[in-house]
Amino acid sequence: MAGSHGPPGEESARERPRKAVERSALFRTRAGLLAGGLAGSGLRRRLDGHDRSEEAGMRSRFPRWLAGTAVERYVLDFEARIEKAVSEFAGGLPTGGLVLDAGAGEGRHRTHFPRQRYVAVDLAVGDAEWDYGRLDAVADLRALPFRDAVFDACLNIVTLEHIPDPAAALAEIARTLKPGGKLLLAAPQEWEIHQAPHDYYRFTRHALAALLQQAGFAAFRIEAAGGFFRLLARRCLNSLQFFPAPLWPLAAAVFVPLGLALPALDFLDRERNFTLGYLCFAEKQP
Template identity: 60%
Template sequence: MRYSALAESLPRPLRRHVLHFESIIEDAVIRFAGGLPSGAWVLDAGAGECRYAHFFGEQRYCAVDLAVGDRAWDYSGLDALADVTVLPFRSNSFAGCLNIVTLEHVAEPGCALAEMSRALSPGGALLLVVPHEWEVHQAPHDYFRYTRHGLEYLLERAGFHEFEIQPVGGYFRLLARRLLNGLQFFSGGWRWIGFLPAAILLVPPALVLPFLDFLDRDRNFTLGYVCTAKKQS
């Protein structure tokens, strides 16, 4: 189920509570942009509709995507149409690179990370966001889900170090999101009859459950991971 329309209509505090994953991603992108010098080149590898471009007003933002993920998307803002496993840039060209919920759509994720590493200058920064427990989306180009251990393996092999891998919520955040996902089964045709009863049943616990997330200290149940790393000098 797509939540873009819902996100636009909700007050900001409620939006951050309900759309926790998206809010954490946005916070991470803002921090990442703030850590890059003014005028630096930054690569958005798998940019889609370039939804994060406006956070890089002080930098030189370059958007790349293969434009096969979602036919309804507007890819007109891309600077280059390319496969992230074969980036059309010289080595050591960028000070920063972001790859936001894109790596699961790449059949050769190790190759993609190696290419991002090649395109980054020595010491360049990477922001990577991947799903751990997420529904199939943008089929048939949806290949993987990731654990923190798999990410460490892939990043190290691609030439990155100084990893910081943070889970986005725990079991109760995950459960809350899955309850909201259940509303998608009550849309369209006669199914709308059941939407209100389903909302009454599913939405209240989905709003309450995140307050219990502190109980899950291990965060082995999580929606995904936000990772930062640096290219080895």
């Protein structure tokens, strides 16, 4: 599997049959490529939209001299909220539980699940700079190659907007979850176009609620990732990309202070109708 260590030839005789049993119990068809076939194959992460390279794109438009600093984490609040939510989600799952990361990209959230069995799936077509070596399966989220009701939990992080039929993808996720299985979903409402041309939708809280209910999820909670002033702060800093080099110092003098100050006013937006996106916590109906 993708989480194994050492070269493939060093896999123990005891591990091989155990993994074969796990795979046969998990996959309903041979449509998915198992991670053993991907590791070391040189298959690279490509851009089809079923990934979470949005964060990388947003960071590429962030002032480079602030990259990696506490200021960046303060301004990129949506990303910080996602990381915290994934960590807490993992902490609340039972040891040994089976977790699907639907739209996993490079499997960057794998490290949050050392106690669980993490399964990363992605369509794996597009951007040659992404490395798919840690995927456990290659598949369209609208036609997952897994058996019914096998997963205890699922992640779907900033992926839904890139799927031509998000309702079909959520229905497939629900199919593969056990009754009572948990879903953590993150989706944007106010992001700019990214990963073009594979960028199809933005979601209000009402759209997400309708999609989740239609797919068979209940007891869901939807949280806005900040309000108007955090959104405006993000836009102030994003605006620096439009200025030519001679004007950049002047633009930075105007927009950077605004970008740093505006989040402090976010408490004024109680309705949260202006937000970068949402975090959704849901359970499949029993």
